[in-house]
Structure formats: C-alpha cells, structure tokens
Amino acid sequence: MARLLPHPILSPTLACLWLLLVNSITPGQVFLGLLLGWMIPLLTLSFWPEAVTIRKPLTLLRYIGLLLIDIIMANFTVARLILGDPDRLKPIFVELPLDLTSDLAISLLANSITLTPGTVSARLSEDRRYLLVHALNETDPDALIATIKRRYERPLQEIFELC
Template structure:
C-alpha cells in the first residue's frame, strides 16, 4: 500500500490546495486534485530523504491555529508600524539558537517565520545550530528569540521529534 500511496496525508492536502487554487468543486477539478495529490508525492518520492512522522497530531493542529492567528495579527502590526513612523523602526538580524534536529522541523520553523509578516528567515548556519532571522522592528532581541522558541520551535519539536 505504501508504494501506491507514499504519503497518505500529503495526498488529500494537495487535493484540497488544488481545489482552493482553482476555486471550484466541479467533478473534473476534484478528480484532477486527487490525481495531482497522488502523482506529486509518488513521482517526488526519491527527493524525500526520510519518512515524516508526526508524534503529536493535536499539537500540530494547535500549532497551525497559532500560526494562522499570528499571521493575521502580524499583518495589522506591520501595517501600523509602516503607516505610523517608519523612521522609528529598528530592523535587526537576530541569531536564534536551535534545539531542533529534524530537517523537516527546521524547515517548517524557517517557513513559519517567513510567513509571519515582519520577520523573514535569512540563513541557517552550516552546523544547523542557529537560524538567522531578520525582523522589521526589534526592541529586545532576547524577547524575540524567546517568543519564536516558545510559540514555534517548542511545538515543532513535540510534533516531529521523539523526546
């Protein structure tokens, strides 16, 4: 079964993403979404180095909700900062020490940071020990690091790494 359906979670997710992109639930689009959802993981199987294991699915749901809320709130905060006094912004690069070891978890952390307005992942050090993040307005680098580690890194560690 695993050979025919290599990533059973990714397949329906890709099908739903397809339906959202085409903005249609017609039978043809549903069938094409399912076909793409199966074909993309099937033909890219050689590029997936390890099987992805989700240790805590409920934590994944909670993490997803937190990320959506943070993206929404960050949009308003960035708009207020830009429309307010852009000359008072304090942009900075901050190196975040990583407790994550899994490549998928590190990748999701970097992508989550980049998806949240006002921050972008700039560099993962060669030893995978630090993620350099650029933030639009940094009053206290330590509090930014603590927030990222608590809100994003900690749940990702629970989800993707066996503790």
C-alpha cells in the same frame, strides 16, 4: 500500503488545494484533484530525503491555526509601524539557537518565521545550530528568541521529533 500512498497527509492536502485553485467541486475536478494528490507524492518520492512522521497531529493543527493567527496579527502590526513613523523602527538581527535537528522541522521553522510579517529567517549556520533572524522592530532580542522558541520551535519539535 506505504508504497501506494507514500504521504497520506500530503495527498488529501494537495487534492484540497487543487479544488481551491480551480474553485470547483464538480466530479471531474474532484477526481483530478485526487489523482494529482496521489500521483505527485508518488512521483516525487525519490526527492524526499527522509520519511515524514507526524508524531502529534492535533499539535500540528493547533500550530497551523496559531501560525495563521500570528500572520494576520503581524500584518496589522507591520502596517501600523510602516504607516506610522518608519524612522522609529528598531530593526535587529538575532541568532536563534536551535533545538531542532530534523531538516523538515528546521525548514518549517524558518518558513514560519519568514511568513510572519516583520520577521525574516536570513541564514542557517553551517552546523545547523543557529538561525539568523531579522526583526523589523524589536528592542529585546531575548524576548524575540523566547517567543519564537515557545510559539514555533517547541511545537515543531513535538510534532516531528522525539522529545
């Protein structure tokens, strides 16, 4: 079964994305979405360095919801900061120590940070133990690190790694 459907979560996700992109749920588009959702993971299997194992699917759903809320709220915060007095911004770089070891989890953490307006992941250290993060307006680097670890890194660790 794993050879025929190598990524059982990615396949329906791709099919749904296709339907959203074409903005149609006609039988032909549903069939094409399912076909693409099945073929893309099958044809790209050799590019995946490791098998993806989601250990806690409900935690993944909560994580996605939390990330979407954070993105929306951060958009308002950044708009307020930029439309206010940009000279009062206090940008900083912080080195975020990583507890994650999985390449996928580290990549998702870096992308989550970058997707949230006001923060950008800038660089991963050679030893993959630190992630350099830029924040648009932060006065307490320790609070930023604690927030990222609590809101993003720990759930990703629960979802993708053995804790």
